[in-house]
Amino acid sequence: MYAATLGVLADWVRALELPVALLQPRSADAHETPLTVRIVRTALQARAVIAVGGGLEGYLPALRRALQGKTPIRTLLDHLRPTPDDLHIWLDLGYARQSCEQILRWAAQDGLLGIAQRQAWRRTQLLFRQLEVAVREARRTLQGKAYIAVHDAYRPLTQRLGMRSLGSLQPDHERPPSLHAFRRALARARQVRVAMVLCADESPLGTTAARLLRVPLVLADTLEMPDPTRDYFTRLARLIAALRQAV
């Protein structure tokens, strides 16, 4: 069994027909998960921990100390080419596909690559191709459109869609922005005529910004929280559709 730090990573491992346990607690997002006894215990039972790395999972150094080398921590970021400049790698289809390939390589090293996994990889490649088609189609409507987000995790995807990002209204997860910073962001957004405000859930910040800018507020999943009801491929397809429907 592998242990995955994030819901989306667990989805990839599962899509490849490999056994996986999720370390990320149900209600925690990708960045602010604290290290818990449950995380350490689950990781100790795993053959390896699969993580993004690069500081995305803040607790990783503490987890490494707690594991004392008993379970290796494998970070995808070390294997992605070119090196990503944004840690939300699951929102870039190229990096997502490379990540799945790397998981397969690890499975092969661990002697877990069988017929079921090879067939699963063929199915997974098909799902990636479908998402690539969805991106290409959405690009026709979204190209050139600017947006501002409460937390801009979307850039790896929106770049592919030809969209322009004005960054985050709330760069710090923990604290709301100062009124001054908020006003400045709105002024910038007005200047370039943003087409939409993106937020992962209905936050007062996003709602206010959309109202003042008179543009649609789009509930756009960052895929940072685990969702036991939908997998990575379904969630990404829904995100692309949500952006497309906003214009």
Ligand SMILES: [Zn+2]
């Ligand atoms: Zn994020």
